[in-house]
Amino acid sequence: MSGSTERLPRLLALVPYLLARPGIKIEQAAHDFDVSARQLRKDLELLWMCGLPGYGPGDLIDLSFDGDTVSVTYDAGMNRPLRLTGGEASALVIALKALAETPGVVDTDAVHRAIAKIEAAAGDARPSGVVVGHAVREREATARTRETVRAALQAGRALHLRYYTASKDQVTERTVDPMRLLIVQANSYLEAWCRRAQAVRMFRLDRIDRLEVLDEPARPPADARPTDVSDGVFTPDESYPDAELVLDPDTRWVAEYYPCEELAELDGGRLRVRMRYGDESWMVRLVLGLGGGVRVEKPAQLAQAVRQRAADALARARHLPVTLPQ
């Protein structure tokens, strides 16, 4: 029975859809409804049995088939689709609003026109109570970077980047073959084939310090696969080492900000988490920066490295007064 909940909306939409497109190929209609041609033919058979009370030949929906095409010759009064439900109107309009607030994707004027038309057609179902503000967090320099990256993508050109890799705290120069621009959770990324790494890489636009559009064409290898970002951009690799940390109330935000597994609530509002990290130096910087608000329980080597760096830093600062110029 569950099949009919999916099938009925399609059946109700099919007649007006065909009315608007006389002589359409069955394959095309099946594609538009995201079903097989076989299923679409079954739907047509069913509709052809339906009609108005009386149910004589003149009352039933009539279809004419010509080769692999179909037309509606009698619609039995079903000439318009069902109005949008509140859920449908919301899902579409909110997504459009997000699109309008995302710079550099499409002409936002067109998006606003589409929103106005859909809201007008949706009538009472027009969504209310949802507001979408800026969909990206970025400064002006990043907006300029995005425009350059976009131009390179449009022209199909390779890019030369000066890029800051936060995990390694390194700036490197590399030539990349752009694949696409992504906006994930309000940050913009360039996905590209990195010739240096010989792999697909994500480059956060606010970490590109300089870029140049090259004359040579972008040629990502045919087997360069786009990254699945449905779980965010950084998905910790199983092979990465993990650390067990105890976060104080002040540093609990770490568990929200980075992919962490929460292990236990401890007394005093502290939280024990497990966190994977790709690079130890990055983890040391994070923990040091949290200034005592986090305790490394495992691994011992990481705890030792953090302590050592802090002690070295304090020792170095003590040298200052002696060597300070002036």
Added chain:
Amino acid sequence: MTCACLADTCPAPQGTRARVGKVSTARAERLVNLVLALLSTRQYLTAERIRGIVPGYADAATDEAFSRMFERDKTELRELGIPLETGRNSVFDSVEGYRIARRDYELGEIDLAPDEAAAVALAVRLWDSPELTGQAQGALVKLRAAGVEVDENPSTLVEPRVHTEPAFAPLLAAVQRGQVVRFDYRRSDSPERRSRTLEPWGVVSWKGRWYVVGHDRDRAAPRCFRLSRIIGAVKAVGKPGAVTRPPDVNLLEFVAGTTPHDPSPAATARLWVAEGRAAGVRRHARVVGRMTVGADDGDVVEIDLFYPESAADWIAGHGPDVVVLEPDVLAKAVQDRLEAVVHGEHG
């Protein structure tokens, strides 16, 4: 009666088209016929009348079986958003009947220019939630049925994604129904799970994050909650229509006011950076000189600070590679952090 269709490829076998009270009718077929019958009538049709005319209901052997069947069908139509009206044709009628008003059923006229249709096609792919993607697809099917041409795979250079939280759909539904909600909420800095009762005014997306804004009954004040911090289910409590949003409230400003705006530099700091180290600091800094600290060479740099507090975290993270020369308050803040690490680990 025979098939009226003359084409060779007619999908139905000849002569089987009309209904002659035979095998049971597919449910979907019965529902389509029910919709067509109710759309075509101006009179309200009683359940008994519907049973008599719409093919398929004759399959019900008893009154009770028919009643069950009909109730289930009505529920399904209503769930699809079909506006089923009930009423009586005259005051003398003993039972209510049903009809569908065409103007409430039909999607309004809509015509999208190619660039508008491209925006719609992109929007449908924006959600990262299967549920919302399904809803958006449902809207797309209806727009296509209204004659709008939408290319499913518009070429785009930028692919945005809209992330949602499990609390999104129930909160939006509550806002739209004007219903009070209750949920467990945990602030990021505290382990305490607190039950909150909220009169929700609206759901707001700001810089890629979702919030719900409303009147917090426990605090007796307007509050904003981040959806990702809601734990467990959002329960609607009380009757729909119980919540009214104050007319003067600007939801976006309410949320934006609690998150930082584009900052301007608050101060300038002078740092020493070890030779070839701390690239993350150097990329934001201007080199103004050279200096030796202890036995180590490095650059003296100037850097604009936007948030002095978080700058201290960030600088402390670099350990011995960065030393603060001025201001003193920043040097002290970094020192405090480093000492806390050393002592915390020893104690």
